[in-house]
Amino acid sequence: MADALIVSDAKPAKLNLLGMPRVQLESLLEELGEKRFRAQQILKWIYHQGASSFDEMTDVGRKLRERLAEIAEIRPPEVEEEFISADGTRKWLIRVEGGSRVETVFIPEDGRGTLCVSSQVGCVLDCTFCSTGKQGFQRDLTSAEIIGQVWIAARSFGLPKKGGTRAITNVVMMGMGEPLLNFDNVVAAMNLMMEDLGYGISKRRVTLSTAGVVPALDRLAEVSEASLAVSLHAPNDELRNQLVPLNKRYPIRELLDACKLYMERQPDNKRVMTVEYTLIKGVNDQVEHANQLVELLREYPCKINLIPFNPFPQSDFERPSRNAVMRFSNILHNAGYRVMVRSTRGDDIDAACGQLVGQVQDRTRRSQRYRERAEKRTDIQ
Numbered sequence: 001m002a003d004a005l006i007v008s009d010a011k012p013a014k015l016n017l018l019g020m021p022r023v024q025l026e027s028l029l030e031e032l033g034e035k036r037f038r039a040q041q042i043l044k045w046i047y048h049q050g051a052s053s054f055d056e057m058t059d060v061g062r063k064l065r066e067r068l069a070e071i072a073e074i075r076p077p078e079v080e081e082e083f084i085s086a087d088g089t090r091k092w093l094i095r096v097e098g099g100s101r102v103e104t105v106f107i108p109e110d111g112r113g114t115l116c117v118s119s120q121v122g123c124v125l126d127c128t129f130c131s132t133g134k135q136g137f138q139r140d141l142t143s144a145e146i147i148g149q150v151w152i153a154a155r156s157f158g159l160p161k162k163g164g165t166r167a168i169t170n171v172v173m174m175g176m177g178e179p180l181l182n183f184d185n186v187v188a189a190m191n192l193m194m195e196d197l198g199y200g201i202s203k204r205r206v207t208l209s210t211a212g213v214v215p216a217l218d219r220l221a222e223v224s225e226a227s228l229a230v231s232l233h234a235p236n237d238e239l240r241n242q243l244v245p246l247n248k249r250y251p252i253r254e255l256l257d258a259c260k261l262y263m264e265r266q267p268d269n270k271r272v273m274t275v276e277y278t279l280i281k282g283v284n285d286q287v288e289h290a291n292q293l294v295e296l297l298r299e300y301p302c303k304i305n306l307i308p309f310n311p312f313p314q315s316d317f318e319r320p321s322r323n324a325v326m327r328f329s330n331i332l333h334n335a336g337y338r339v340m341v342r343s344t345r346g347d348d349i350d351a352a353c354g355q356l357v358g359q360v361q362d363r364t365r366r367s368q369r370y371r372e373r374a375e376k377r378t379d380i381q
């Protein structure tokens, strides 16, 4: 199925400045005989102003702009389609180099706006409850394609008014793919999300979510200050082996120890990790599972996000009842945990957690389906 997603693209010859780390841009400017601080101007134009050409950079000298245009460009991935849900959630279907597609989702809530960003085309880990895993793995996204998703979303909201708030307040690396399996590109992009010359989003609000690539977590602590979420989904190894096959390699205790260590190594060690737990009817949503989770997490400072399963076509799993979700949540809450039940957002455009696919084969059919749903909404109103 992966083959159908690739269409041929000639490799572009010019350097892409989007996603290029600041130090690398500074070196490039030095090679061109310019002062390193010019990098600051260029970064501000790309990320603060959303510039896509050197002509727009009016405080950069004409000669340098012309030289840059000869050797470099600002090349974001292309938006192929944008969907807007009845609840305000937005989803972009984004075409990346080589012709593959990924999806990016924006979830507006009171006082915040969270962008869910993809790190790979497809995913190799094949968690049984995830539609991304079902389409297999194609390739890692480049740092330009990762930060490019933020660039696209930020531009679509327009520049914030002076003193006004930005639409995107939080970013979660929780879209398609396992971010720690695309380590260097994800770290470069997250650094641009957090640094002032990039998007300047607080490190508390940029979160990497992992299914548990334990050795990469040790490396991550050396190069990143992002917040951490772990996709747990089961309270014991036997069940997690079935839901998240990576668990056979890095079992739960090993994973939680590595996450705890990552948080302890952060300069501000007041932050706690987030535990993500997708509740699946009759599989991991029973009282015994909640009680096991209470015991398991005792030594690990954390907050818990419960995500009622979002069904997708090839899945046999079902969403639990509201009562089952509340029962599970109450057990954790009564044991002293901070628990949040994530409400399903963007269901009508398949933007909910675990539903991202980005595949092209059924794109026309899906677009048609969204349109039909939108028309139905209009009929009802």
Ligand code: SF4
Residues within 6 Å of the ligand: 123, 124, 125, 126, 127, 130, 131, 132, 133, 134, 175, 176, 177, 178, 211, 231
């Ligand atoms: S849940 Fe995450 S890690 Fe697992 S298959 Fe889906 S995208 Fe990959």
